[in-house]
Amino acid sequence: MSRAPVFMLLLAAAACTDKAEDGNTDDSNTVETSVFDEIITVDQTAVGDLACWTAGADPLSQTPDPSCQVMVDFVGEIEDFESGDEVGDATLELFFSDAYSEGGADFTTVSDTSGAVSGQAMTCTPTTYKTSTDPDLDLTRDTFEAHQVWGFEASIDDTFNSVSSTTYQVIPSLLGVSIKDGMGIVAGTAYDCNGDPLQNVQVIARDATGAYPEDQRIHYFRDEFPNREQPYTSEDGLWVAINLPPGAVTIEMYAWNGTTHELIGTTDLTIFGDSINIANIAYGYWGGVFYPDSCLSPCQ
Amino acid sequence: MFSILAALSLLVTPAQAQDQAAPAAEAPPKPEVKFSLDGYYRARMHHFNGMYDPESWDNEPGAGRYTQQRLRLQPVVAYGDLAKFTMMADIMDDTLWGDNTGLAQTPLFAETPTDATLAGVAGAPINVKRAWVETKLPIGILRVGRQGSHWGMGILANGGDGFDDTFGENHGGTTFDRVLFATRPISLVQGIRGKEDPGIPLTAIFAVDRLVEDPLEQYYGYQCDPDVDDDDSRCDADDDHDYTEPRDASDRPANWWTENDDDVLEFVYGLLYRGTELEWNGEPAELQLGGYAVNRRQVETGSNVWILDAYGKLNYRSLYTEFEALTIQGDSSAITLPGSVNYGDGDPLAKTASISSYVARVGYTTDLYGATFETGFASGDDNASDERFTGRALNADYNVGLLLYEELISRVSAYTWSEAARGLWSGGGVYNSRYLFPTLRYSPVKDWSVTGGFLVAFPHKPDGAVILTDEDAESPILGWEANMAVKGRLNDVVLLSFEGGYAQLSDRMPWENVGVTIDGRAWTIQSRIAYEF
Numbered sequence: 001m002s003r004a005p006v007f008m009l010l011l012a013a014a015a016c017t018d019k020a021e022d023g024n025t026d027d028s029n030t031v032e033t034s035v036f037d038e039i040i041t042v043d044q045t046a047v048g049d050l051a052c053w054t055a056g057a058d059p060l061s062q063t064p065d066p067s068c069q070v071m072v073d074f075v076g077e078i079e080d081f082e083s084g085d086e087v088g089d090a091t092l093e094l095f096f097s098d099a100y101s102e103g104g105a106d107f108t109t110v111s112d113t114s115g116a117v118s119g120q121a122m123t124c125t126p127t128t129y130k131t132s133t134d135p136d137l138d139l140t141r142d143t144f145e146a147h148q149v150w151g152f153e154a155s156i157d158d159t160f161n162s163v164s165s166t167t168y169q170v171i172p173s174l175l176g177v178s179i180k181d182g183m184g185i186v187a188g189t190a191y192d193c194n195g196d197p198l199q200n201v202q203v204i205a206r207d208a209t210g211a212y213p214e215d216q217r218i219h220y221f222r223d224e225f226p227n228r229e230q231p232y233t234s235e236d237g238l239w240v241a242i243n244l245p246p247g248a249v250t251i252e253m254y255a256w257n258g259t260t261h262e263l264i265g266t267t268d269l270t271i272f273g274d275s276i277n278i279a280n281i282a283y284g285y286w287g288g289v290f291y292p293d294s295c296l297s298p299c300q
Numbered sequence: 301m302f303s304i305l306a307a308l309s310l311l312v313t314p315a316q317a318q319d320q321a322a323p324a325a326e327a328p329p330k331p332e333v334k335f336s337l338d339g340y341y342r343a344r345m346h347h348f349n350g351m352y353d354p355e356s357w358d359n360e361p362g363a364g365r366y367t368q369q370r371l372r373l374q375p376v377v378a379y380g381d382l383a384k385f386t387m388m389a390d391i392m393d394d395t396l397w398g399d400n401t402g403l404a405q406t407p408l409f410a411e412t413p414t415d416a417t418l419a420g421v422a423g424a425p426i427n428v429k430r431a432w433v434e435t436k437l438p439i440g441i442l443r444v445g446r447q448g449s450h451w452g453m454g455i456l457a458n459g460g461d462g463f464d465d466t467f468g469e470n471h472g473g474t475t476f477d478r479v480l481f482a483t484r485p486i487s488l489v490q491g492i493r494g495k496e497d498p499g500i501p502l503t504a505i506f507a508v509d510r511l512v513e514d515p516l517e518q519y520y521g522y523q524c525d526p527d528v529d530d531d532d533s534r535c536d537a538d539d540d541h542d543y544t545e546p547r548d549a550s551d552r553p554a555n556w557w558t559e560n561d562d563d564v565l566e567f568v569y570g571l572l573y574r575g576t577e578l579e580w581n582g583e584p585a586e587l588q589l590g591g592y593a594v595n596r597r598q599v600e601t602g603s604n605v606w607i608l609d610a611y612g613k614l615n616y617r618s619l620y621t622e623f624e625a626l627t628i629q630g631d632s633s634a635i636t637l638p639g640s641v642n643y644g645d646g647d648p649l650a651k652t653a654s655i656s657s658y659v660a661r662v663g664y665t666t667d668l669y670g671a672t673f674e675t676g677f678a679s680g681d682d683n684a685s686d687e688r689f690t691g692r693a694l695n696a697d698y699n700v701g702l703l704l705y706e707e708l709i710s711r712v713s714a715y716t717w718s719e720a721a722r723g724l725w726s727g728g729g730v731y732n733s734r735y736l737f738p739t740l741r742y743s744p745v746k747d748w749s750v751t752g753g754f755l756v757a758f759p760h761k762p763d764g765a766v767i768l769t770d771e772d773a774e775s776p777i778l779g780w781e782a783n784m785a786v787k788g789r790l791n792d793v794v795l796l797s798f799e800g801g802y803a804q805l806s807d808r809m810p811w812e813n814v815g816v817t818i819d820g821r822a823w824t825i826q827s828r829i830a831y832e833f
Contacts, residue, residue, distance in 0.1 A: 165718065167639070169718040170638055171639050172765065173721075173766075174640050176682070176764025176769070177764055178772075178814075180812070181813050181814075228685070
C-alpha cells in the first residue's frame with residue numbers, strides 16, 4: 001500500500017478535475033483520444049448496487065486495523081484456472097503489501113504432487129501471489145493474483161490459481177486476438193458496492209506514462225465464458241485485457257451515466273511479459289485493494 | 301480415386317459369374333497364390349532458413365536442418381484374381397536421422413541411430429497402418445478392413461500414397477476401418493438382363509466406416525459442480541464434471557463397447573465415371589466425373605453431418621483440366637473448445653457446420669513442357685467460438701508449395717490454438733484462404749523435369765488470431781512463395797527430387813508474435829531420394 005494511495009489520489013484528482021467529456025485526460029493527444037474512444041464505448045448505465053459512492057466524489061477508502069495484520073498459518077491448493085485440476089510441483093510465492101514489482105518474495109513454497117501448499121501468510125494485508133512451474137516445460141504461465149486480502153482468521157485456507165500455457169494461448173485466440181510476444185494479460189471481475197458483479201461497465205489500461213497502450217485489446221465474458229460479441233461486462237462482471245506492456249499499469253473502469261463516461265474504479269498492477277495477472281476492480285475504489293469487514297475493526 | 305477402384309478391373313459381371321459357376325467337364329485349376337511387395341524407401345532432407353525463434357540459438361539464427369526417412373512395405377497375397385490380402389506397414393515412419401533418443405550416453409560417440417520423429421520423441425519402430433481383405437462377389441467386389449481412402453484430387457480424403465506432389469511430401473494418409481462394396485451398376489443390370497456388358501466404366505460404391513467405438517474424451521454436454529448451487533436434474537449431488545472430461549482407458553467399464561450412442565459411424569456413397577482410355581476423334585482422352593457423399597453420425601452429440609464432394613477430370617490432346625469441390629453441412633455438439641460455449645438457453649455446445657472448399661486446375665501439357673494454373677480455396681472461420689463452424693483446412697497431404705501453408709501457417713495455427721484446440725490446426729493444409737498457383741514445367745529429357753511455381757494466398761475470414769483482421773493489418777494477401785523443383789528417375793526405380801522455396805509473409809500473419817520467422821521471410825531447400833518397389 002506504500003505507493004498506491006499517492007497514485008490513486010492523482011488518478012482521482014485527474015478524474016475529478018481534468019477529465020474531458022469523453023473521459024480522456026489528454027485531448028491534445030489524438031492517438032490517446034482515439035484509443036480511449038475505441039475502447040470505452042458503453043452506452044448502457046451500470047447495473048448493480050451503486051449506493052456506496054457517487055461518481056466524481058473522492059474515492060472510497062478503508063484502513064485496516066493494525067491489530068488484524070498478523071502472520072498465520074495457511075494451507076491451500078494450487079489449481080489450474082480453467083480445469084480446476086491440481087498443479088503439482090508448482091512454486092508459490094507470496095509478496096506481502098503487494099510488493100511484487102521489485103521481486104524477492106516474502107514467502108516461497110512448492111506444491112506437492114496433489115497441488116497442496118502450506119506456510120504462513122499475513123492477514124488483512126494486501127498480498128500478491130505468483131504461481132509458476134519449470135519454464136523449460138512450458139506447462140503454465142507465470143500467474144499473478146494481485147491485491148489478495150485474507151480476513152482476520154486463526155488460519156487461512158485458500159486456492160491459488162495457475163494458468164496453463166494452453167489456456168493462456170487459446171482464450172485470446174477464441175477472442176480473435178493474437179498475443180504479442182513479451183506482452184501480458186490481466187483478467188478480473190468488476191464488483192459493485194455489495195461485492196456482486198457489476199454489469200455494463202468497461203475497462204481500459206493506462207501505462208506508467210499515463211498513455212493508453214494502442215495494442216491493448218479488451219474483451220468481456222458471458223456466462224463466465226469469453227465472448228467476443230459482448231461489448232461490456234455482462235451479469236458475470238468478467239473482463240480481460242490482452243497485450244498489455246510490461247511495467248506498471250492502471251486498469252480503469254468506466255460507466256455511462258447517460259451523457260458521459262465516468263471513471264468509477266481502478267486497480268494498479270505490474271505487468272510481466274508473457275504472464276497473466278488476475279485482479280479485480282470495485283466500484284468507488286481506487287488501486288484495487290479492498291478489505292473484508294473483519295479487518296476494519298480491532299482484532300482480538 | 302478410391303484406391304479400391306484400382307482393383308476394379310477385377311470386377312466380374314453377373315454373366316461372367318454365371319460362366320464361372322457353370323459345371324465343367326473337369327475341375328478348373330486352382331488359382332495361383334502370388335506374393336508381391338509394394339512400397340518404397342525414401343529419405344528427405346530439409347534445410348530451412350529464416351524460420352524459428354531467432355533467440356533460441358545464436359550460432360546460426362533461424363536455420364535448421366533435418367533428414368526424415370520412411371520404409372513403407374505393402375505386401376500383397378493374391379489368390380488368382382479372386383481375392384487378395386494387403387497389408388501396409390511403415391518401418392522408421394518419418395524417423396529422423398541420427399540417435400535422437402540418447403541411446404549413446406555421449407553424443408559424440410553415437411553410432412546406432414534411433415527412432416525419434418520430428419515431434420522429438422521415439423516413434424513406433426514398426427507402424428502397421430493398414431490391413432484389409434478384398435474378394436470378388438458375383439455382383440461386385442467387397443473390401444473389408446483398415447484401408448486407405450482417396451477421392452478425387454485428395455483435398456478431403458487423401459490416401460497419402462506414393463509421390464504425387466510436385467512440391468512437398470506425403471506424411472499422413474486417410475485411413476478408415478471400413479466395409480466397402482463396389483460394383484459397376486450398368487454391367488450388373490445388363491448381366492441380370494442377360495445382355496453383354498457394354499464396358500461403361502461407371503462404378504458405384506457404398507461403404508460403412510467405424511470411426512470410433514468409444515471416445516476417450518467422455519462427453520456429457522452439461523456441467524455439474526457440487527460447489528455451485530445448481531438445479532440441473534441431470535446432476536447428482538457429488539457429480540463434478542465439465543461438458544466433456546478427459547479420461548484414460550482404465551476409466552472404461554468392462555462393457556465399454558456396448559454403449560452405442562457414443563459410436564461414430566459414417567456412411568459413404570460414391571458414383572464415378574472413370575474413362576481413362578477413351579478415344580475421341582482418334583485421339584486418346586480421359587474423362588472422369590463423379591460424386592461422393594459421406595454422412596457422419598454420432599447419437600450422443602446430436603451429430604449428423606453430410607459431406608458432398610464432386611470431382612472431374614478431362615484430358616484431351618494437350619489440354620488438361622481437373623477439379624474437386626466439396627461442402628460440409630450439418631449439426632453437431634461434438635466440437636468442444638476450452639472456454640467456449642454458446643450463450644443462452646439452447647444447447648451450449650451446438651454448432652452448425654457450413655464448410656466449403658475447392659481446387660481447380662487447367663493446363664496445357666506436352667511431353668516437353670507444360671503450363672498449369674491452379675486455384676484453390678478452404679473456407680475459414682472468423683469466430684471459432686460461435687455456433688457456426690465454417691473453417692476446415694484442405695487435407696494436409698494435398699501439398700501446395702513448400703513453405704507458406706506447409707510450414708508457416710501451420711506453425712502459426714498450432715501456436716495460436718495450442719494443444720487445447722488441436723482440431724483447429726491447419727496441419728500444413730490450405731487454410732482459411734484462396735490461392736493462385738501457376739506452374740511451368742520443362743522436361744528436356746525423358747524422366748527428368750524442371751518445374752517452377754508461384755503461389756499467392758488471400759485470406760478468407762480473418763479471425764484476428766491466426767490471420768489478423770483489418771484492424772491490425774493492411775495487406776490483402778497472406779503472403780507469397782516462389783518454388784522450383786528438379787525431378788528425375790534413375791534406373792527405373794530410383795526417384796530423385798530437388799526442391800526449393802522462398803516465402804514472404806504479409807502483415808496478415810502474426811509471425812512476430814509467434815516467432816515463426818525472423819523477419820517474415822523464409823527459404824528452404826529440400827531433396828528426396830526414393831526407391832519404389
